[in-house]
Amino acid sequence: MPAHRPLPSGAVPRRPLPEPTPETQAYWDACQQHRLTLQRCLDCEGKPAYSYPRPFCPACLSRNVESFDASGRATLHTYIIAHRGAPGFEDKTPYVIAIVELEEGPRMMTNVVEVDPAPEHLPVGLQLEVTWEDHEQAERDGTTRRVSLPMFRPAAS
């Protein structure tokens, strides 16, 4: 495991943001344009979608795959309501950490936002739509890192 770099003294703990690898760079680049992408296998029957991104089909291992834009529609599958916050989330409690099922089939972790974070407002099966949270973070080398995270909110009916 990589060693954690100590924070400069007095620094506020930073919210964890993703660091792309070569296999996931295109996914995060699309996110920056507020496009949620999935991948699908062109060799499997029915061209099933999968996520997270891999340059091969996790079912049949074919490399004949393509990326496409997801509809952004999803349903709430399961979740917790965090009453304690991760570093960078201390002022956000309570917040919802959820698994959503995308219309295309794959599931992903996300936050459900723009909703009162209480179980009565969060029935399993709740219709959701993607929304974006834009982040900028100053890096130690002086550059600015921009990341957009896909989040979900109750769908406008």
Place this chain on the structure above:
Amino acid sequence: MTIDLRMAAAIIGAAETEELGVIPDKSALQLHADAAIRAIADAGIAKSEIDGVFTAGSPAQIAEYLQIEPTFVDGTAVGGCSFMLHVAHAAMALATGRCNVALITHGQSGRSRVGEGGRFGGAATLMGQFESPYGTWGPPSVFTIPFVQHMHRYGTTEAQLAAVAVAQRQWAERNPRAMMRDPITIDDVLKSRLICWPFHILECCLVTDGGGALIMTRSDRAKHAPKRPVYVMGMGESVEMSMISQMHDFASSGAFVRSSRDAFAMAGISHGEVDHVMIYDAFAHLPIFGMEDMGFLKRGEAGPWFADMRSAPGGDLPVNTNGGGLSYTHTGMYGMFAIQESVRQLRGEAAAQVDDVRVSVAHGVGGMFFAAGTLILTNDESA
């Protein structure tokens, strides 16, 4: 060619560290050593007889620290159930003659963090990219996520989840080594601090320091051991994923199903022949998943079963009789302690001893539903 591993090997030495709980004056490595020294004494062997070293991480470090020169090592580290896998792998190594006496160790300074390394990976790992950005902060915010799907599908309730903690506390009340021994009610659990709805603090495991170790040998040699041997009758293991979001079915662990299915197939027994069960309980929903995924109960039955106190003292199938991770101890990789309690029950030396235990199941989880290991153990050499 296959080799029949059923009843091929036995646990002849078992011990935990003398202290459990808060041990700020010992490093994680020293906790391994303390447990190993006690297990070696319990088995009545000389250290020089040990030729197999098994631990979750670095067998080299254990060999160096205890000055053992092993000719078989296994550092399988799949989380808290690693020790179930070590027992299974040791049985294979012993049965095939690759080693004669196996030492399995665990030590963790989960609470005091003395001599502990880092825990979670960086921002470029899968978890760092696809889960940590959403504000997860470790097991209480991640391991718990599947349970709402179980509630949705089977009608399992918050009170039934709380009942698991209550039943285990009743066992802990009878165990002087348990960290939490005061009686609690379902209401107490539901009114305790909310951590990640629907989980309250009393439904989350303890965070402690401690260790445990086991000595194993082939069954023919085990007869000469000073304590009653505990034979490995069945074993199974599996992994499913490395992120909770990739779980196939959020109301069931595929790793639990595969691991326990193989263990029961090898043992060749029915569930009705099991007298005692240990299920690694990092959180209160794990015994619920465990009882269903292992086939003791049908889907959706476990919530009401625990609520009826069927697992508690006086119930029909004792589960987690040391008090479990919720009330006994939880160093971080608790699986070793589940095996230790199975051994104590089969030897007849448990603090909350169950009558006439002949077969015990010790089922472990690794990571957050990422891995599983199942052992079926017996004290009946003719089993």
